[in-house]
Amino acid sequence: MSGYLKCTDPDNPNKYILLTEGDIRFYEDVGGVPTPAAALTQINIYDIASGGSLTPGQRYTGDPEPPQVYLEPKRLRTFDYGGLAMDQRIEIDAPTVVHSPSTGKCQITVNGGLRAAAGSAVAVAPLSAYRTNTDELNPAWVVPVSGISGATVYGFVTNWIASGDYNKYGIRYTLNVGIGATSAGADYWGAAASGSFSDGATHPIQASVSGTSGNYLHISATVASNGALFSSDGETFDCNQLIVLLGARCVAGSRILSSNDMFSAVIVGR
Numbered sequence: 001m002s003g004y005l006k007c008t009d010p011d012n013p014n015k016y017i018l019l020t021e022g023d024i025r026f027y028e029d030v031g032g033v034p035t036p037a038a039a040l041t042q043i044n045i046y047d048i049a050s051g052g053s054l055t056p057g058q059r060y061t062g063d064p065e066p067p068q069v070y071l072e073p074k075r076l077r078t079f080d081y082g083g084l085a086m087d088q089r090i091e092i093d094a095p096t097v098v099h100s101p102s103t104g105k106c107q108i109t110v111n112g113g114l115r116a117a118a119g120s121a122v123a124v125a126p127l128s129a130y131r132t133n134t135d136e137l138n139p140a141w142v143v144p145v146s147g148i149s150g151a152t153v154y155g156f157v158t159n160w161i162a163s164g165d166y167n168k169y170g171i172r173y174t175l176n177v178g179i180g181a182t183s184a185g186a187d188y189w190g191a192a193a194s195g196s197f198s199d200g201a202t203h204p205i206q207a208s209v210s211g212t213s214g215n216y217l218h219i220s221a222t223v224a225s226n227g228a229l230f231s232s233d234g235e236t237f238d239c240n241q242l243i244v245l246l247g248a249r250c251v252a253g254s255r256i257l258s259s260n261d262m263f264s265a266v267i268v269g270r
Helices: none
Strands: 004-009 012-020 023-030 033-036 042-049 068-075 088-092 096-099 106-109 112-116 121-124 140-159 171-180 193-197 203-224 230-232 235-237 241-252 262-269
Touching (some): 012 033, 121 140, 171 241, 193 203, 203 241
Antiparallel strands (some): 004 012, 121 241, 171 193
């Protein structure tokens, strides 16, 4: 059974408190008219991690609107050296508040922190500092570059042999570029670049990746003879291959660079 309780100011019938099921409202006399005034509110403070959601135990009427949420950084990264040349900024999105009329509870979602601006780029060179093995036929590199969404790697291939005259010909290669969340491995690889040359020249190469985001650039390559042999000083030699990566151009995506930012959320509502 529903009903209400009305408590009226004995000196002014236009000032009263109205209690209904699950709600309380205050009315003030404004120009001789009973007018809703500020109601009782709840103020609560919770810690919410960036990218996380919280459903407080308090119930709110949601009338005339869901509770207001005010964010204050509690633990916030302010700079990422892995994106040194990128446009870094602190951005805090407006919290999302979803009120359930059936339960009176609200789910609050928070996103914000240090972000690499979309489209900003960083050049990494030389890549030799990021080599992870010594296998000349299957070299690999891992480059820490925070918040990237794409990259292009540049280099060259040639082949040579240190015996009498230098001969440059007969090489085939593949070059793969990927992006990963960690240094352990790529989560996504771009299309492999490949080629075969038998003209003794030095050839520029490049390979790209896009379509995902992460904090590490992963590069792998293979080099081998394409089957061509040559003679020098009357002897026949197989080819010694060489691949050199000069640098990478990495493009940032609009994403949060850190994973442990924390906010204090002040929740005010009825």
